[in-house]
Amino acid sequence: MTMNSTGRPTAPTSVSAAAIETVSGSRGLLQHEDLLFEIGTPETTGVDLPKPKGLKSRLGGVARKVDTGLPGLSEPQAVRHYMRLSQKNYAIDLGLFPLGSCTMKHNPRLNEKMARLPGFGDIHPLQPQATVQGALELIDELATWLKTLTNMPAVAMSPKAGAHGELCGLLAIRQALIARGDGETRKRMLVPESAHGTNPATAAQCGFIVDEIKANKRGRVDMADLKAKLEKSEDVAGIMLTNPNTCGLFETDIREIADLIHKAGGYFYCDGANFNAIVGRVRPGDLGVDAMHINLHKTFSTPHGGGGPGSGPTVLSEALAPFAPVPFVVKDEDGIFRLVEQVDGEASESFGRMVAFHGQMGMFVRALAYMLSHGADGLKQAAEDAVLNANYIQARLKHVMSPAFDGYCMHEALFSDAFTADGIETIDIAKALIDEGYHPMTMYFPLVVHGAMLIEPTETESKAELDRFCDALESIARRAAQGDDTLKGAPYLAPAKRLDETRAARKPVLKWAAPDASKVAAE
Amino acid sequence: MRYLPLTPEDRASMLATIGAKSVDDFYTDVPEAARLKGKVPGLPDHQGELAVERHLTRLAAKNRSASSGPFFVGAGAYKHHVPATVDMIIQRSEFLTTYTPYQPEIAQGTLQTLFEFQTQVAALTAMDVANASMYDGSTACAEAAVMAARVTRRKKVILSGGLHPHYAAATRLLCEAQGLEVVQLPVAIDGEGELAKAVDGETACVIGQSPNVFGTVTDLSGVADAAHGKGALLVSVFTEAVSLGMVTPPGEMGADIAAGEGQSIGNGLNFGGPYVGLFSVRDKLVRQMPGRLCGETVDADGNRGFVLTLSTREQHIRRDKATSNICTNSGLCALAFTSHMTLLGGKGLKQLAELNHEAAVELADALTSVKGVELLTPRFFNEFAIRTPMDAEAVLAMLDEAGIVGGVRASRLFPGDHLGDVILIAATECTTADDIAAYADALKEII
Amino acid sequence: MTTYYTKDHEWIRVEGDTGTVGITAYAAGQLGDVVYVELPESGAKIAKGDGFAVVESVKAASDVYAPISGSVVEANTGLADAPEKVNEAAEGDAWFVRIKIADPGELDGLMDEAAYTAYCEGL
């Protein structure tokens, strides 16, 4: 034979990964990365700027005394810094992200491309309006879509996110009450106990007093409690109701609730965070709503970006429309678009300005690209698929987990922790999902369900993906029911183990500090 | 439809598993009268990528972009260069398409960048602690005012006459909704110092801005002393974050709260949003801060890690007693900010600031060399106000014909304040010598 | 020296006209790891039933209600740096405030230790 001396093992031998220690701190593809402040220096920079000429300063002595001392990185170092960090994140582009109430759906890249057109991304909010007619037209077109989908006569486009939209709606209600002469007396805002935290927080920010209403056994507003709360109605400003609600259920009595609140002299604010379940099938304007924010970063797929930005246009009824904030876009008879920016003339009843400039234009472009792509037919189909997917998950898991309520759900399936053995909690199930390669569901919200697990798959998951997810969660649920203690240590396979939140809160370290030189020397 | 993976067969088999006849079964709680029979009327059906792109590109083409010619608009948003790397980083799926880092084990990427962002913002503003961002500068300013009222248990908020009018409006709105009294000092180009005289024993805070909306830079130390002497706080506002590279920052002037706009670093103009609000405070005020905070800790193996912390301030826990209702903030814009800042480094930012300042100095000199043009801003960083012998709107329209976007007429921001002949003008590192010459030449022609 | 308890899980130990107030070990256990305690300043006037302090865990913030009216003589400022003491010694070192009692008659409706223990068992 001819001797081959280049032979090497081609079949693997098995050693447990846990046993392998590395010198670098990296683990294969998962690269270790220190803080910017530990790897950069203040002298380093990743940009090439021309040298200043050394002109005489016109700051008049109002000059910074102490340099920031902030480190920089060269471009290749910076790219690696952020790429390595990115590898420690889960993302919708990686897999199912069933965070209930958050509507983590696919974010089309077309939307990103459109938002970056110089005609949208590189225009200034205060340049002459004649030079931004296309931008104003886009805002007007998006406003038309939102008004049509909700069957509402007006929309305020400037709110920056859902909570800011809530503020917009409640400020409109406040202004309407003031205009009626009821501003001082009507201060009570009814808020179901299942509401998202932003609802009571917004009401309080607006100077209203929150009055909680109970949920009934079916997860909806307890009508008896509502009626009792409305018996004495002279101080009622309105109600803030989420629909579909935070339990993932449509409020069956919504028309009656709207009528009751109107009869009591109040207004109906609807939290539209869950619009994705009904868009294209049900129009909130047909339900008696006076104001509703729409999270473009939920229903209309603008990316969440790890916490924002969002956008929260707020539709308004005939009763509240006159009080809408400035600015808004009007189209004059000559076809020219115009911004109304001051509280006078056609905006003389406006409650004022909530924010600098005109709202989240970057999000408007993305949302409109999404709406145009889907169209009226596609949006309806999207809502139906979102609801179908959630009901499929509920059907597949209801035998091993505990559905919080009977019957079908809308776009999210809600379970309580009733099925778990003593000592196993919702958080353990959530963390075990991480090891299976999923982002956990929303946990411990809404507050009305013990150990709540709120699962929102959205419409952009295939059946195969849903089945894989259900298989994983089903097996975890069985382990939880049997009291499998290994769940308490999960996740085992994530970039980090469970973090010590007590320590973080007791002795907050909220920024990097240079190590104390004397201590370093002593070591 | 390209965004929907379910096939008709999938739908049928899933309905069978569920035991429902059709999706209509899921909507039976909807009142009969509100059930649409078909699609929402009045809207088009779905379209392919090409058609959507064509439509939106047509709209975009109707707008004049800031890069397409000499451009001098500032007043709260600024045309700066954003490195290509920044845009690449914020388009990484792992940052772009993830949620608020509620599950820290699989969000260390976002959390570490937030921790770095907070550290940078604290250092830039020379304050102790920064949060993980607000919507923008104007809402940061409004939140600072109501926070000051909470801290001092007082009800009066005083706004300088140099505060950006949009910031003043947003602040007034929130304060009045909470029953606070807002005192707006008269418009003054160099009036930040007046705040010291206005403060009294009922004042919760005074809000000053440097550089202010007319570009005037002011050392607010005297205002801080006056405020502290009466038990009030100083809120120091800025709209141009690049100024922090060379102008006296809030912390060096004794501010208790710094609130500003971070758009200038890493973020494009975007017709006004999304931007990123910067918010920082003195240590002792941390528990009254609005917004998210990221903190350092360790994981079960003892490795360093980061989590959202001090959440009992926030709406999801404290509900109607929360320090703010903010939930979604400006995460991705904060990432753009921090990654651009990382590329710059402290030295790079200083150099960038100097380039901005020099461009503005040269522009101011060139414009005031035109007979009849008066420079109104006594001390400035990268923007200033001029008075022209003609109506500002007419001047800007004629400049426009010469292909120059010459600034913002002051009367757009201050409609009733007799500033019809005043133009607010900004220069940045993007402003070239040719741009400056073109502006001065055109102005000479016009006047 | 007598100790009284409230249904909201505060305790008050009375010595002469001074009452030392804290939260019960049962309440501390329910809260989980205490991470922060917000206390009133000395001299503050408090009225029975009003929230006078806040105790926080990572995921919850709870108001602490005054079991009696009076003025704060001393607040346990040490808790600011060592909130964990509330978990370790809720009914001992981790007292919240000492109050000069305005009206001892207000103690009448409160529970004694045996009644409080029975009350907690029923929860």
Ligand SMILES: Cc1ncc(COP(=O)(O)O)c(C=O)c1O
């Ligand atoms: C039901 C509900 N309401 C309101 C909000 C607040 O929206 P945003 O985060 O956009 O401010 C959310 C989002 O988290 C939500 O789920």
